[in-house]
Amino acid sequence: MTGKAPAAPSADASPRRSDTTRACILAAARERFAADGYERATIRAIARDARIDPSMVMRYYGNKEGLFAAATSADLRMPDFTRVPREDVGRVLVTHFLDMWEDGGVLTALLRVALTNQPGAERMRTIFEEQLLPVARAVCPDPAEAPTRAGLCAAQVLGLALTRYVLRFPPSVALTREEVTRWLAPTLQRYLTAERP
Amino acid sequence: MTGKAPAAPSADASPRRSDTTRACILAAARERFAADGYERATIRAIARDARIDPSMVMRYYGNKEGLFAAATSADLRMPDFTRVPREDVGRVLVTHFLDMWEDGGVLTALLRVALTNQPGAERMRTIFEEQLLPVARAVCPDPAEAPTRAGLCAAQVLGLALTRYVLRFPPSVALTREEVTRWLAPTLQRYLTAERP
DNA sequence: TTTGTTGGTCAACGCCTGTTGGCAACGTAA
DNA sequence: TTACGTTGCCAACAGGCGTTGACCAACAAA
Structure with missing residues (x-):
């Protein structure tokens, strides 16, 4: 069972001749998904951007969902919040999210797709649960309240990202970091960190 | 120039025999747009929900964009904030937005569509500018800062709506009003109302 | 050189989309 | 009754979609 698919991730380090092409496809896909959302980001358009044939996309990523999954493997790369002074948590969190959001458009693509695509929404939820929830657990007064507090933070952060990077409300765009x-x-x-109101 | 199209809004009060059908179409359209977003809410599906032929949608609303515009004529129905005690504006604003958002799904449809559709985004911006900005101007210390402050409020409110009504993050859904x-x-x-930080 | 694997193009498939025009049934005014 | 505008259904169109399989060129191992 050596597998016919050349995309089989047999080992981690397996440099292939087609790696540059694959990277081109992923980059083009990220851009298109971020700009147009899931439905309007057509495989044909992505392939055109990457200057290859649409059938290559299918060969390397199986289908459109596979391509999307590969293009938006997001990692929020949370810093270790147990080492951040308790009164600085808010500030560190904001600056970190600005960094993440302005880097490469993965999160923009994910947000745009999550709005019209069930698996996309699920993935967004997972990312925030896996990465923001531990932060809340580490710093909030009662661990049982951690999900609520993480949810509130997610709402505020996503709201800013929405108005600033997607809807582009002028006042939100005009703000400096x-x-x-x-x-x-x-x-x-x-x-x-505040007591429950 | 009496117009061939029966949809011509000649007078305000012109009861037609097809008014119930038109209302059915709009209701179905709102539901579909809210549930699926612009691209996946097909005219055929909307017509099926309304139990009529797809061509009727075209006759009454011209094309898909016209249908969307008719289905999402949103009015935030802002109360008069000059009569609200200054220290209560935050609370009144939140409860009012919860009311608006839980009424009929117009705003959910608008948000879903705004994410993948340029005119949709523009309309969302207009709605918030026309209706939230005056509130900010009425209560914030320096009127020149009103756009910034309105933008921040929009970010927080939209972020909650996003996580609660669209992405359905469990902690956000679980919160009571x-x-x-x-x-x-x-x-x-x-x-x-606070001084600029 | 031969052989087999990989990278890539081309043409086509079946399906679904928004949209159009023709045609029948109904209701109403003359 | 006749004439006409309105309401609705049906069948079809052109175009775009994701996806497939046949086919050629370049390279690597034998």
């Missing part, structure tokens, strides 16, 4: 941090950090700090 | 108000009201209050 500094200003975003000054406004949002106290909010997240309160959601995470 | 009471809890949402208690958590979010102070945030909006600060965004609107």
Whole structure:
């Protein structure tokens, strides 16, 4: 059972001649998904951007869902919040999310797709659950409240991303990173560490 | 120029025999747009829900964009914030938005569509600009800062709607209206009335 | 050189989409 | 009754979609 598919991830380090092509496809896919959402980001358009034939996409990623999954393997790369002073949690969280969101458009693509695509929404939920929930558990007063507090933070962070990077509301776009941090950090700090209102 | 199209809005009160059908189409369209987004809400599916022929949709609303525009004529119905005590604006704003969002799914449809559809995004922006900005202007310390403050409120409100009504993050869904108000009201209050940080 | 694997193109498939025009049934005013 | 505008269904169109399989070129091992 050596497998016919050349895409089989047999070992981790298996440099193939087609790696550059694969990377081109993924980059084009990320851009298209981020710009157009799942339905309007057609395989044909992605292939055109990557200057290859649409059938290559199918060969390397199976189908459109596989391509999407490969193009949006997001990792929020959370820092270790047990080492962050408790009163700085809000600020660190905001700056970290700004970093993540402005890097490569993976999260923008994920957000756009999550809105019209059930698996996309599920993945978004998983990402935030796996990566934001532990932060809340580490710093909030009662661990039982961690999901609620993480959810509130997710709402605020995603709302800013929505208005700033997707809908592009002018006031939200005009804010500098500094200003975003000054406004949002106290909010997240309160959601995470304040007594339940 | 009497117009061939029976859909011509000549007068405001022109009861037609087809009014119930038109209403059925709009209701079905709102549901489909809210559930599936713009691309996947097909005219055929909407017509099936309304138990009529797809061509009727075209006759009454011209094309798909016209149908969408008719189905999502949103009005946030803002109360008069000059009569609200200054320290209550956050709370009133949250409860009002919860009311709006849980009524009929118009806003959910609009949000879903705005994410993958340029005119949809533009309309969302317009709605918030026309209706949230005056509120900010009425209550914030420096009117020049009103757009920024309205934008921050929009981010928080849309973020909650996103996680609660669209992505359905469990912690966000589990919150009661009471809890949402208690958590979010102070945030909006600060965004609107606090000194610039 | 031969042989087999990989990288890539081409043409086509079946399906679904938004949209159109023709045609029958109904209701109403003359 | 006749004439006409409205309401509705039906069948079809052109085009785009995801997906498939046959086929050629380049390379690597024998």
